[in-house]
Amino acid sequence: MASTLNSTLHTTAAQTINQGQRRLGSGLLMLGGLAGFAAITWLVGWRQGLLWLIGLGYGVLLSAAAFGFTTGWRVWIPRRDTIGLWAQFVGIAVAMLISVPLLAAQPALQGADGPLSISLLIGAFVFGAAMQVADGCGSGTLYKAGLGHPVSLAVLPAFVFGSFLGAAQLPAWLSLGALPPVNLVHRLGATETLIVQLAALALLAALLWRFRGTQPSRWRGPAVWWAAIGLGLLAAANLVVAGQPWGIVYGLGLWGAKIVQALGFDLSGNAFWGLPAQQAQLHATVLADNTSVTDLGLLLGALIAASWRGKASPAVSLPARQWLASVVAGLLLGYSSRLAFGCNVGAYFSGIATGSLHGWVWFACAFAGSLVGVRVRHRLGMAD
């Protein structure tokens, strides 16, 4: 009796100490986040400081709700679990309801208007397949790397190098053929764009409902819905502050180009990195780049949320073959996302939310790619 009581007391005390350590750790990380805001605002200005805060918010929401674009698609393919995809549609719709009127009223703001190119079709398909093998898309790889997931930490450098390489060769891919970008806000007007796109999302949501599975959803509780609404609001704030929508992979490619340049390679003759705007970015601090700052904030935000919940540095169980496959998939993710003018965030989420037709094309091609990617994943023995 006494020993049972002792054991219970020990367990409770250990849990309390663990929880206290976690709260202390996440409190220190939050202070780090605020220090980052102060430093970035001091060094490069208010706009970048605000974008850092928005990035922190992305990371917190993605990590706290385990909001995954990749997982949302993957669990629908074999099990018809609709919640993940529905939540994505809600996030896109929230961002769209704010962004589309803003884009119509403020021509200086920029939508995620990618061209309709052959490279978009190929790149989006490959990205959709690779993200299932790497178990993370643009945002997923970043947030999981931020919270210390070993696989994502291994995938991220490959993603960075792939983004650099894809951007470097993008002009050559574009020579295969491309139509100019089509933005529905400029073609149809704000109200018509909202009606058409919201109706399309509602139709897709209804189809998902019609073919829903019977197993319980991977997501339980309201967290995923709050995260979707929060991400939509932050994406709209991103547009207001940066003048351009939420993006991920441009920043990753820039990091790769800076590292390559630091290793002594001259990129001034490259068809992409040699362009005047890219040369300016390469010689400026990375903190001056909008996408880089939100990416960095996302990394830290994910760690803060994971640390609070005791989910940082998760244990992994992967055979060496799966590690290798994940890293190769990371390289493909980076390369293909530049060919496709964005990843799940820059093309799918932001593209559709700002009325760009390339966002819809990306969605269709990447989903087709994911159908293949899930099969490859199963062949490799990876779990859903």
Place this chain on the structure above:
Amino acid sequence: MRTMHRKFPWLIALFWAAVVVLLVLDWRVSTPHDRFAEPPPLALGNGPAADAGHCSLDPVAPNSR
């Protein structure tokens, strides 16, 4: 087949140390930031920065930045 099933608490510390070191090195080798040429806090009503990059931008379009 070798399977790795463990935690790597040092890995995240190493990752964040590398991020901070790379940021400091980048700051040191970059063109000094002109604090008098900073864009306004909000792009709304002002537009994006002249050289702002985004993954959706067409690099070879005549109007691309």
